[in-house]
Amino acid sequence: xxxxxxxxxxxxxxxxxxxxxxxxxxxxxxxxxxxxxxxxxxxxxxxxxxxxxxxxxxxxxxxxxxxxxxxxxxxxxxxxxxxxxxxxxxxxxxxxxxxxxxxxxxxxxxxxxxxxxxxxxxxxxxxxxxxxxxxxxxxxxxxxxxxxxxxxxxxxxxxxxxxxxxxxxxxxxxxxxxxxxxxxxxxxxxxxxxxxxxxxxxxxxxxxxxxxxxxxxxxxxxxxxxxxxxxxxxxxxxxxxxxxxxxxxxxxxxxxxxxxxxxxxxxxxxxxxxxxxxxxxxxxxxxxxxxxxxxxxxxxxxxxxxxxxxxxxxxxxxxxxxxxxxxxxxxxxxxxxxxxxxxxxxxxxxxxxxxxxxxxxxxxxxxxxx
Amino acid sequence: xxxxxxxxxxxxxxxxxxxxxxxxxxxxxxxxxxxxxxxxxxxxxxxxxxxxxxxxxxxxxxxxxxxxxxxxxxxxxxxxxxxxxxxxxxxxxxxxxxxxxxxxxxxxxxxxxxxxxxxxxxxxxxxxxxxxxxxxxxxxxxxxxxxxxxxxxxxxxxxxxxxxxxxxxxxxxxxxxxxxxxxxxxxxxxxxxxxxxxxxxxxxxxxxxxxxxxxxxxxxxxxxxxxxxxxxxxxxxxxxxxxxxxxxxxxxxxxxxxxxxxxxxxxxxxxxxxxxxxxxxxxxxxxxxxxxxxxxxxxxxxxxxxxxxxxxxxxxxxxxxxxxxxxxxxxxxxxxxxxxxxxxxxxxxxxxxxxxxxxxxxxxxxxxxx
Numbered sequence: 171x172x173x174x175x176x177x178x179x180x181x182x183x184x185x186x187x188x189x190x191x192x193x194x195x196x197x198x199x200x201x202x203x204x205x206x207x208x209x210x211x212x213x214x215x216x217x218x219x220x221x222x223x224x225x226x227x228x229x230x231x232x233x234x235x236x237x238x239x240x241x242x243x244x245x246x247x248x249x250x251x252x253x254x255x256x257x258x259x260x261x262x263x264x265x266x267x268x269x270x271x272x273x274x275x276x277x278x279x280x281x282x283x284x285x286x287x288x289x290x291x292x293x294x295x296x297x298x299x300x301x302x303x304x305x306x307x308x309x310x311x312x313x314x315x316x317x318x319x320x321x322x323x324x325x326x327x328x329x330x331x332x333x334x335x336x337x338x339x340x341x342x343x344x345x346x347x348x349x350x351x352x353x354x355x356x357x358x359x360x361x362x363x364x365x366x367x368x369x370x371x372x373x374x375x376x377x378x379x380x381x382x383x384x385x386x387x388x389x390x391x392x393x394x395x396x397x398x399x400x401x402x403x404x405x406x407x408x409x410x411x412x413x414x415x416x417x418x419x420x421x422x423x424x425x426x427x428x429x430x431x432x433x434x435x436x437x438x439x440x441x442x443x444x445x446x447x448x449x450x451x452x453x454x455x456x457x458x459x460x461x462x463x464x465x466x467x468x469x470x471x472x473x474x475x476x477x478x479x480x481x482x483x484x485x486x487x488x489x490x491x492x493x494x495x496x497x498x499x500x501x502x503x504x505x506x507x508x509x510x511x512x513x514x515x516x517x518x519x520x521x522x523x524x525x526x527x528x529x530x531x532x533x534x535x536x537x538x539x540x
Numbered sequence: 541x542x543x544x545x546x547x548x549x550x551x552x553x554x555x556x557x558x559x560x561x562x563x564x565x566x567x568x569x570x571x572x573x574x575x576x577x578x579x580x581x582x583x584x585x586x587x588x589x590x591x592x593x594x595x596x597x598x599x600x601x602x603x604x605x606x607x608x609x610x611x612x613x614x615x616x617x618x619x620x621x622x623x624x625x626x627x628x629x630x631x632x633x634x635x636x637x638x639x640x641x642x643x644x645x646x647x648x649x650x651x652x653x654x655x656x657x658x659x660x661x662x663x664x665x666x667x668x669x670x671x672x673x674x675x676x677x678x679x680x681x682x683x684x685x686x687x688x689x690x691x692x693x694x695x696x697x698x699x700x701x702x703x704x705x706x707x708x709x710x711x712x713x714x715x716x717x718x719x720x721x722x723x724x725x726x727x728x729x730x731x732x733x734x735x736x737x738x739x740x741x742x743x744x745x746x747x748x749x750x751x752x753x754x755x756x757x758x759x760x761x762x763x764x765x766x767x768x769x770x771x772x773x774x775x776x777x778x779x780x781x782x783x784x785x786x787x788x789x790x791x792x793x794x795x796x797x798x799x800x801x802x803x804x805x806x807x808x809x810x811x812x813x814x815x816x817x818x819x820x821x822x823x824x825x826x827x828x829x830x831x832x833x834x835x836x837x838x839x840x841x842x843x844x845x846x847x848x849x850x851x852x853x854x855x856x857x858x859x860x861x862x863x864x865x866x867x868x869x870x871x872x873x874x875x876x877x878x879x880x881x882x883x884x885x886x887x888x889x890x891x892x893x894x895x896x897x898x899x900x901x902x903x904x905x906x907x908x909x910x
Contacts, residue, residue: 193789293789353774353797357766360798361759365735368755385738389731396727401859404723410828418826419563419663421818425825427723428730448791455795456788458780486856489771 173249174241175207175256178232180272185305192461195292199281202306203228203272204264207248208256210312216540217312218254219303220244220263221320221327224394224450225442227271230263231256246525253529259316259536264306266299266327268450270443273302276375277443288445289375296323296457300330307338316539319343319532321521322488323450326457329473329496333459336474341539343532345480346521348492349466350458355487358397359451362390366444375445387444388435395434400484400517459496470499476506478535480528482520483513508535543619544611545577545626548602550642555675562831565662569651572676573598573642574634577618578626580682586910587682588624589673590614590633591690591697594764594820595812597641600633601626616895623899629686629906634676636669636697638820640813643672646745647813658815659745666693666827670700677708686909689713689902691891692858693820696827699843699866703829706844711909713902715850716891718862719836720828725857728767729821732760736814745815757814758805765804770854770887829866840869846876848905850898852890853883878905 180203188198205228210217220230222243231248233241244263248254254261265273268291276291283290307315315338318331325347332342348355366372369386377383399407408427416423424432463469479497481490490511500507512528514520521528550573558568575598580587590600592613601618603611614633618624624631635643638661646661653660677685685708688701695717702712718725736742739756747753769777778797786793794802833839849867851860860881870877882898884890891898 195789289791293791293793350780352771353778353780353795354766354769354771356780356795357769357774357797357801360794360801361731361762361766363798364759364762364802365738368735368738368759370740389734389738392731392734396724396731399724399727401722401724401856404727408723410720410723410726419565421659421663421822423663424730425723425726427727428733431727431730432734452791486771 173251174245175232175249177236178205178207178229178234178242180205180228180234182272183306183309185309187305189298189302189305191292191298192295193293197267197274197292200267200274200302200305201272201278202264202267202302204262204306205229205231205242207231207261208259210260214312215314215316216259217315218259218261219307219315219318219331220248220254220261221318221324222263222266223320223322223324224454225438225447226324227269228263228265231261247529253525253532254319262307262310264303266450267302268294268299268446268453270446275443276445276449277379291445291449293456294449294453295461296326296453297330297334297461299453300327300334303327304335313338315339317341317343317536319345321345322347322518323454329459332475332477333469333472336472339475341475341477341535343478343535344493346482346485346488346518347479348457348488349496350460351455352489352492355397356455358393358487359455362393362451363448365389365393366448372444377444382439382444384436384439387439387442387447388432390447391438392431392435395431397487398517398519400486400515402484402515403517406515466499467503470496470505471503473500473505476535476539477508478531479507479509480521481509481511482516482518483511484515485518485520487518543621544615545602545619547606548575548577548599548604548612550575550598550604552642553676553679555679557675559668559672559675561662561668562665563663567637567644567662570637570644570672570675571642571648572634572637572644572672574632574676575599575601575612577601577631578629580630584682585684585686586629587685588629588631589677589685589688589701590618590624590631591688591694592633592636593690593692593694594824595808595817596694597639598633598635601631617899623895623902624689632677632680634673636820637672638664638669638816638823640816645813646815646819647749661815661819663826664819664823665831666696666823667700667704667831669823670697670704673697674705683708685709687711687713687906689715691715692717692888693824699829702845702847703839703842706842709845711845711847711905713848713905714863716852716855716858716888717849718827718858719866720830721825722859722862725767726825728763728857729825732763732821733818735759735763736818742814747814752809752814754806754809757809757812757817758802760817761808762801762805765801767857768887768889770856770885772854772885773887776885836866836869837873840866840875841873843870843875846909847878848901849877849879850891851879851881852886852888853881854885855888855890857888
C-alpha cells in the first residue's frame with residue numbers, strides 16, 4: 171500500500187485545566203486523543219485539521235497494526251498522493267470531547283468523585299469541542315492551520331474554527347454541514363434518545379460498561395442510519411427484496427432493509443458508548459453558529475478566511491438549503507465563499523460514499539492557498 | 541352546525557364465513573364496523589366508499605354524542621354541502637380488518653380458542669382488507685360504487701377496489717398514495733416495530749389490554765409522526781424553539797418538537813392497540829399493487845374506471861414520483877387517469893391539513909361522473 175500512511179498510533183494529550191464551557195460549567199482535566207500524519211514543515215504552515223463526525227474518532231488514516239481489517243475512517247482521503255497529501259500536509263485528527271474514543275467524555279473518570287461521569291458529565295456544544303481542540307493545536311506548537319475540514323459534525327467544527335480563531339485559520343471546508351440543526355434532525359435524534367431512555371438497561375446512564383442498553387442503542391443507531399441514507403440509495407441497495415430466510419407472511423419476517431438496519435445497529439453497540447452517543451446527539455441538536463452572536467450575519471462576519479462548501483442533492487438530514495443560506499450570507503458580507511451542490515443518491519453519507527465526485531475541487535482549493 | 545351529518549352511530553356487520561387471505565390462511569367469522577351518511581338513491585347509484593388510513597376508523601363524520609369534543613376524522617369533507625355532499629351521496633366508511641376499532645383484528649377473540657388472537661392473527665395485506673369490505677358492500681345491497689376514495693392506506697384500498705372489482709367501481713380517488721411501499725417507508729416502520737419489540741411490556745404480543753407496551757408504542761407513533769410531517773412543516777410549527785420549562789443545558793431538556801412528539805405518542809397509546817398497529821404496519825409494508833400479477837402493467841390493465849390522483853410536494857413518505865409512476869403507466873395503457881401535484885408544506889399529512897388546495901377538483905370529478 172504505497173498510498174497509505176502506514177502504521178499509526180493514537181497519541182493522548184493531557185491538559186490539567188478547567189475549561190469553561192458554553193453552559194458556564196467547567197470541565198477538567200481534559201484528555202484528547204489524536205493522530206497526526208505527514209510532517210510539519212519548518213515554517214509550520216502546512217497543518218490541516220480534520221474534524222470527525224458524530225461517532226467518528228481520531229483514527230482517520232492508516233492502520234494501528236498490520237493485521238487491522240480496516241484502515242482509519244478517512245483513509246481514502248489522507249495519505250501520500252491523496253487529496254490530503256501527507257507528502258505535503260501535516261494532517262491532524264483529534265477525537266472530540268464527549269466522545270468515548272479516548273478523549274474526555276461521560277465514560278471518563280471524574281477525578282473529583284473517582285467514578286465515571288455518566289450523566290454528571292456537562293452538556294457540551296460543538297463550540298466546546300473546538301475550544302478543547304484549540305488546546306491541542308497550541309500544545310502541538312502551531313499558530314496557524316492551513317485548513318480545517320470535516321463532514322457533518324466535522325463541518326460544524328470547521329465553521330466554528332473559522333469564526334472563533336480567525337487569526338489562526340487560513341481556510342475551512344465544511345462538507346454536508348449546516349449552520350444550525352433543523353427541527354427534523356432534532357426530531358430524529360429525539361427518537362434515538364427515546365429508544366435509549368426506554369431501555370431498562372440504560373438505568374438513567376448508570377449502566378455498567380459490560381451491560382449497556384444494547385437494544386436501545388441499536389435502535390437509536392438505526393434511526394441515525396436511516397437519516398444518513400436516502401430513498402434513492404435504499405432503492406439501489408435493497409429495493410423491496412424480502413429476506414430469503416423469512417416467509418413473507420411471517421409476523422417477524424423482514425425485508426432486507428430491515429435486516430440491514432438490525433445488523434448494523436447491533437454491531438454499533440460493540441463499538442460505541444451509549445452516554446457518549448447521547449451527549450454528542452445533544453451537541454448536534456444545540457448546534458447553531460449564531461449562538462451567542464447577534465444573529466447569523468454577526469456570527470459569519472467574524473470569518474476571515476476563504477471557505478469551500480459542499481452539499482449533496484439527496485441529503486435530507488442537512489438539506490442543501492441549509493449550507494446555501496450560510497454561503498449566501500457570507501457572499502453578501504463580501505467573504506470569499508464557494509459552494510458546490512454535488513449530485514449524489516447516497517443522502518447525508520454521500521460525502522463518504524462518493525468522494526470522487528468532489529475531491530478534485532478540494533485539491534484545487536488547497537493548491538491555491540499555498 | 542347545519543353542515544354536519546349530526547349524531548351518528550357505528551354499526552356492526554357480522555359475517556359467518558371463512559375469508560381466504562392472500563397468505564392462504566383463513567379468517568372468520570368477521571365483524572366489520574361501519575358508518576353511513578346520507579341516503580342511498582332509489583337506483584342505488586350514489587354510494588361513495590371512504591377508506592381510512594393506518595390508525596383511522598369507521599367514524600369519518602358527525603358525532604357519536606352531542607358532547608363529543610371532536611367529530612369524525614374526515615368531517616371537513618363529509619356532510620351536507622361539503623365535498624362528499626351527503627345531500628347527494630350515500631357515504632360509507634368501514635374500519636379495516638386488522639384494526640382495533642370494531643372490526644376483526646388481533647384484539648378480537650378467536651372463537652376457536654376463546655382467547656384474543658394476539659400474534660396468532662394472520663398477516664394481512666391491503667387486498668384482504670378490501671376483500672372484507674366487499675362483504676359489507678354486498679351486505680348493504682349495493683352492486684356499484686360511484687367512487688372509492690381515501691388517503692395514504694386509504695389510497696391503496698381505493699386502487700385495489702378499482703383493480704379487483706372493476707365491474708362495481710365507477711371511479712377511484714387515491715390521495716397521497718403509492719403503488720408499492722418504498723424501502724424508506726419500510727425502514728421507518730422497522731424502527732416503529734423495533735421500538736415495540738424492545739418494550740418488555742410487549743411480551744411477544746401477549747400483553748394485557750390494561751398493561752400495554754406504552755413506551756414502545758408511543759415511540760413507534762413518534763416515528764410515524766415524523767414521517768407524516770416535513771422539514772418545512774416542522775420549521776413552521778416548531779422551528780428551533782426550546783421548551784420554556786427546560787434549561788437549554790439540562791441533559792433531559794427538550795426542544796418543542798421533541799415535547800410534541802412525546803405528547804402525541806403518549807396520547808396515542810390511549811386510543812390504539814399495539815398489535816393492531818403492528819399488523820397494519822406490516823400490511824403497509826407488504827403493499828404492492830402488482831402482487832400476484834405479472835408486473836405493474838398487468839395489474840393496472842384491470843382498472844376500467846376513471847381515476848383521480850393527488851400527491852403532495854413535501855410528502856417524503858409516499859413521494860410524488862410513486863403515484864406519478866402509476867398514473868404514467870395507466871395513461872400509457874389508455875386509461876382515463878388524471879394527476880395533480882399539490883404544493884403543500886405539510887408532508888404526507890397535507891391531505892388532511894390543507895384539503896382546500898385540492899378538494900374543488902374532487903367536486904368537479906364527481907360532478908362529471910353523475
